[in-house]
Amino acid sequence: MLLMSFPSIAQQALWGGPNIVSPEINKDHTVTFRIQAPDAKDVKISGDWMPRQGWIPGSADMTKDTAGIWTYTTDVLSPELYSYNIIIDGVKTTDPNNVYLIRDVASVFNIFLIDGGQADLYKINDVPHGTVARRWYNSPGNNTTRRMTIYTPPGYENSKEKFPVLYLLHGMGGDEEAWIALGRTAQIMDNLIAQGKAKPMIVVMPNGNVAQQAAPGESPKGFYKPTMQLPHTMDGQYEATFKDIINFVEKNYRVKADKAGRAIAGLSMGGFHSLHISRYYPNTFDYVGLFSPAIMPDPKVKSEVYDNFDATLKKQMENGYKLYWIGIGKEDFLYKYVKEYREKLDAMGMPYVYRESDGGHIWKNWRIYLSEFTPKLFN
Structure with a gap:
């Protein structure tokens, strides 16, 4: 039992926290994002599917649970390659649970893809x-x-x-x-x-x-x-x-x-x-x-x-x-x-x-x- 439990314990020790899935693409093509930030006062998500404010994509508030994990679920998204950032107390950063990153000039974003239609290309x-x-x-x-x-x-x-x-x-x-x-x-x-x-x-x-x-x-x-x-x-x-x-x-x-x-x-x-x-x-x-x-x-x-x-x-x-x-x-x-x-x-x-x-x-x-x-x- 000790040997069987070691991999999950080691993973948490290596990455400094629980094994959080983010983004999670749901069957109905909504997407759920999660980030652990127990001491944060305000956490938002900013994604390129949101209405833009000039050159900058809009943002939405994430909701905190009792374990200090902030969550946000989108409306249904069309098939596409999407990018996003997390904003913690006004500081833009990337999602630590999503290893898929892309650079555009001097900005770095996380990405995810929803299957179907044009996005299959x-x-x-x-x-x-x-x-x-x-x-x-x-x-x-x-x-x-x-x-x-x-x-x-x-x-x-x-x-x-x-x-x-x-x-x-x-x-x-x-x-x-x-x-x-x-x-x-x-x-x-x-x-x-x-x-x-x-x-x-x-x-x-x-x-x-x-x-x-x-x-x-x-x-x-x-x-x-x-x-x-x-x-x-x-x-x-x-x-x-x-x-x-x-x-x-x-x-x-x-x-x-x-x-x-x-x-x-x-x-x-x-x-x-x-x-x-x-x-x-x-x-x-x-x-x-x-x-x-x-x-x-x-x-x-x-x-x-x-x-x-x-x-x-x-x-x-x-x-x-x-x-x-x-x-x-x-x-x-x-x-x-x-x-x-x-x-x-x-x-x-x-x-x-x-x-x-x-x-x-x-x-x-x-x-x-x-x-x-x-x-x-x-x-």
């Missing part, structure tokens, strides 16, 4: 899996080595086939970890390919901050607090040196190194980059995706990349392409600018596909856009 299902690698490459245009994340589809290693490439770009404050972590890119691609809805392709996720060699904590700079806006952000340097990334990929991977085999897409700042890279190199990509994109550069920024905007956009149109795809949420703060850009394209007669969704500038939308955009590629 974000799960690791019993299907063939691709490979995710972090690769360092030389960037002569930036006079440094830099890091990118690359997804290769199932079977790539044992094949002699050449594959098309999607260059997938992150937003401001992100890095080469953003799409693979927050965007669930590997899971989405594995599942869409297994379902026969997307062609097997390589997905290249570079770091879009030319002032960084790699994500925070992954370069010789060491551990430091990430920030939103870095030097050379949206000043033309990244666009001007993007060929360094293409050259590395086409020298080191079996790819279809032509316009028909290349796509570029990105969210927010990455949508801005995708717009201007595809226009600056106007005969390079047959597929362009702008997810909640920023559109025009700051008027104070001077770069040849942003010169002759209308003329180079017209040249891109005249060269021809197979898909120019734009997605934006109705509550997105960039909605007005996307509307104005669409009016410009309409006046030019430049064809595009437009997707308008609910919600704002959020990863929920960008995961949906990726899962809708990729099946349209390389057909």
Whole structure:
């Protein structure tokens, strides 16, 4: 009996408390959260399913029991990948009973997933899996080595086939970890390919901050607090040196190194980059995706990349392409600018596909856009 009871005693000793389950996803798709904080006076939960207060998700009070455990149960939640924090006496922290964490710029959240519908694309299902690698490459245009994340589809290693490439770009404050972590890119691609809805392709996720060699904590700079806006952000340097990334990929991977085999897409700042890279190199990509994109550069920024905007956009149109795809949420703060850009394209007669969704500038939308955009590629 002593031996049988030891594992549970040891676990409590190691973790400093009872074995609490949080979050607990109930059969009716409500979710219960629990945290032990006997001395706390006020405990709240803040989750991205709650109505937002500006940029910040709302919060709700948790209820304390006689054992000092605070509890909160949600209303029924739709299938989705969700994030949340616990706020104890005004201090935001993570749930110590949930080991699943994710970083967005300088904020860390717990995550959980409710099965079904769209969210099934974000799960690791019993299907063939691709490979995710972090690769360092030389960037002569930036006079440094830099890091990118690359997804290769199932079977790539044992094949002699050449594959098309999607260059997938992150937003401001992100890095080469953003799409693979927050965007669930590997899971989405594995599942869409297994379902026969997307062609097997390589997905290249570079770091879009030319002032960084790699994500925070992954370069010789060491551990430091990430920030939103870095030097050379949206000043033309990244666009001007993007060929360094293409050259590395086409020298080191079996790819279809032509316009028909290349796509570029990105969210927010990455949508801005995708717009201007595809226009600056106007005969390079047959597929362009702008997810909640920023559109025009700051008027104070001077770069040849942003010169002759209308003329180079017209040249891109005249060269021809197979898909120019734009997605934006109705509550997105960039909605007005996307509307104005669409009016410009309409006046030019430049064809595009437009997707308008609910919600704002959020990863929920960008995961949906990726899962809708990729099946349209390389057909």
